[in-house]
Amino acid sequence: MEKRPERNEYDPFFTRYIDLVPNGNIADILEKQIADTTNRLNYVSEQQGLYKYANDKWTVKEVIGHLTDGERLLGQILFQIARGEEVDFQGVNWSIYIQLGDFNNQSMQMLIDQYRAVRSSTVALLRSFNEEAWGRKGTAIQSDITVRALAWILAGHELHHRNILEKFYFSTTDFQG
Known part of the structure; x- marks a missing residue:
């Protein structure tokens, strides 16, 4: 599926991910x-996995858990x-x-393995869809959304958080130790 979702297939909030x-x-x-x-995550140590750049931010492990959830x-x-x-x-x-995911008490490898398994399942599901399935609409967060848009949002959501990890976590002196 190479067709990008059109603007009428999702709430404008999700433009920041899709773009x-x-x-x-x-x-x-x-x-x-x-x-x-x-x-990238394979090089993050257990100690680094607990790093957060501000008190009110998530740790690296929590970001990975959030991506998977x-x-x-x-x-x-x-x-x-x-x-x-x-x-x-x-x-x-x-x-x-x-809070309830308890990601900081899981190993980096466990979190990476969960992410990999869940994403692989999503990819397999998407590869099974016919053209009609891609265009089906439902309601999510009080707006209409298509299957196609949701797939693009997943990709963009990950890129969004990967950009945050690179900018505010991995490139900082405190993270490097």
Whole structure:
């Protein structure tokens, strides 16, 4: 699926994610992100995984957990809409998800493995869709959204957080130790 979602396929809020994604086959882009992201995270030590650049920010491990939880959640919504269900997802409280996810007590390898497994599942699902499934619409966070848009949002959401990790975590003196 190479067609980018049109502006009427999602709420304008998600433009910030979709615009980060390069042109191309979205399943291929999502699959390539598995290698790109895990290759970068493989060099993060357990100690570095607990780093956060400000008291009110997430640790590296919590960011990874958030990416995986977001993938699980949006992947489920994407699946339901693709299968013709009337979805009316209202949103989540990410602070509670982070708190109850207990990501800081999981190893970096466990978090990376979970991310890889969940993303691989999403890619396999997307590769199974026909053209009709890509255009199906549901409601998420009080706006209409297509399966296609959700796939692009997943890719952009990851790029958004990877950019934050690079800028505010990995490139700082405190992170380097």
